[in-house]
Amino acid sequence: MIDYVRKILNARVYDVALQTPLDPMVRLARRLDGPVFLKREDLQPIFSFKIRGAHNRIAQLSDEARAAGVICASAGNHAQGVALSANRLGIEATIVMPVTTPAIKVEAVRYWGGNAVLYGDTFDEAHAHARQLERERGLIFVHPYDDPDVIAGQGTVGVEILHQHPDPIEAIFVPVGGGGLAAGIASYVKFLRPETKVIGVEPTDAASMKAALEADERVVLDRVGLFADGVAVRQAGEETFRLCRQLLDGVMVADTDAICAGIKDIFEDVRVLAEPAGALSLAGLKAYAQANPRRSGSLIAISSGANMNFDRLRHVAERAEVGEAREILLAVTIPEVPGSYRRFIQVLGNRAITEFNYRYAGSSDAHVFVGLKLGDATREKAELVAQLERLSYGVIDISADETAKLHVRYMVGGRAPTLDDEIILRCEFPERPGALLGFLDGIGTDWNITLFHYRNHGADYGRVLVGVQVPQGDRAKFDARLVALGYPHEDETDNPAYRLFLRG
Structure with missing residues (x-):
């Protein structure tokens, strides 16, 4: 843990990333009868926390590696982070994305100068193709979550939260796909404030980390749902699983209705439209608050992204009321x-x-x-x-x-x-x-x-x-x-x- 804390504190993220605010959710706090805060990673230049880990990994490449170019596989937000970071550093970036990726994320990659390659229906198929291109072209692979430098970059979210909220925190809720953000935040928070719970939240139909923790080994899900595409990962990362198994206080799941209700809650409090993965942790926070009415500190959720396709809004609006x-x-x-x-x-x-x-x-x-x-x-x-x-x-x-x-x-x-x-x-x-x-x-x-x-x-x-x-x-x-x-x-x-x- 000490090694990761050192890597987190030395992470190079602020060349491109912002220190995002920790906003109180006044309306939701009133309903839940206790302080609730939202870490606004949706305010990053790519509207997602993923820029932190991507840039920390790429910024530490040697001149020879930079000249070779970088490649990644991503459902969208990591792709934008790699594209933006590579653009700022003058490095050529190839981004392999599933064909199911929302158009808004594909267009954003191209806007930042990345070469978007659409391949496969799932992240796993895109990942396999990216690895093939890595070998064929001699590119440097930037993993979306299972890399110590990426994990350390995401861990800077935890650093900011503890600086911004010195008062007691009962629990921090983190969306989990491959587990990079959860592993990074937990590594730092559990070192400085071991009494604070760090709880992962996954979609009901893509709970790969929860399945791994229950089996005490990484498992591969047969299929994953794509509504929360930013966390639609069939298997947790090897390094992220190792850290999450040691450090997380649990993993919760949330269904589509609960996620949609979380999107509505975020909009009502801070007037931003979170993407489904971006509201996932808030759905878990609300379920925790309802099950634990007597709490000893604040509850914090990570608004991890706001790359929402406009045509999803009708579905979200119809499901939010049922979810709430x-x-x-x-x-x-x-x-x-x-x-x-x-x-x-x-x-x-x-x-x-x-x-x-x-x-x-x-x-x-x-x-x-x-x-x-x-x-x-x-x-x-x-x-x-x-x-x-x-x-x-x-x-x-x-x-x-x-x-x-x-x-x-x-x-x-x-x-x-x-x-x-x-x-x-x-x-x-x-x-x-x-x-x-x-x-x-x-x-x-x-x-x-x-x-x-x-x-x-x-x-x-x-x-x-x-x-x-x-x-x-x-x-x-x-x-x-x-x-x-x-x-x-x-x-x-x-x-x-x-x-x-x-x-x-």
Whole structure:
């Protein structure tokens, strides 16, 4: 440990890296009833801590090694670190990246002058190809985590944390992919403050370090999930495993929903969009805080990166509420009779409805996919489910159902070719509690609702696609009811997409 502390204190990182702030997370601290801090490595020039280890390794190369050029394999952030460091030192850099790497990271490598080579679907395939190029071209390989100089460079994060927070720290939570950051921080923190816990956090579907620690040897995972691509590593490093086995106080795991909730928490407190790997440690911190309400010091998470692809934001926003246990998803069976929707919405009361999907499928029962935003999901969910069951509604909690969240919610529907006199309306109404019930009250119970699709998008107005079975003789009465309702609406009965996919 002393050798690593010496290497960390002598690391060359500040030629290109910044000393990043340790920001208090005021809103989250209030919710968790204790001080919470975020180490802002997302503020580095490449928006990731990886610049520290990459530059420390490259800066110590001999003139002969620099002339040969460097190569690395990376899912993105280490790649940018190598590209930037090599650019500043006038060294040619080749970066091998999996083809699954987010475009924002590939473009960043090229921006910093690196030669990006896309190869393979996983880090391991890219790594093998980089090693082959290393041998063929005589290049110097810069490992993303399993190298003492890289580990020492990452360890400077720990130096800064202890300088910035001299008060007691109960635990520091570190994202773990290959383990370089965790090994570096733990080497320094455990030397100076052995009472401070250092806890690794991995995605549930890429927990290679946790598996290695449990087996007491490095293991190779069959596959890893790519949502948190910055830590999608099938096998922990040899040197990082040795250090983490000695120094870490444990490794936690976090699923996609918890990571998305962490992204939202970071945005709400410091107004930055962390990438999934960047919010991973905060997801672990929150789980620890909830399991350990009596704490003796601050909790610190590392915001390790902010290289987020913009097209992921919709997925993150939808999963964050479930991950924070603020939204529940239910499958509810109600009678297929006029007025049943209104009665069902009345049972839901003033709870904020986030989603409501239904398509007519027969004359007996209606199956509704409904999302609800709750203050205390654990308590309120139990109360609501019990209430619905007392009223003889069939209820299934699908909040934790991956298939429901990823696919079924978008596929509720189907054709209803035998449904006569159906009118399709696209409507808007003010987005406030009770607005959906007010909309149904305005339509009334004289006609059967045959289709309903609504999703809260956080805007001022809710957008609804609704189908109503209105006999020809009732059209004038129905039109008058819509006018009295006063909500903007468009008749979409002749819409070709509706005719093709929903009418038949």
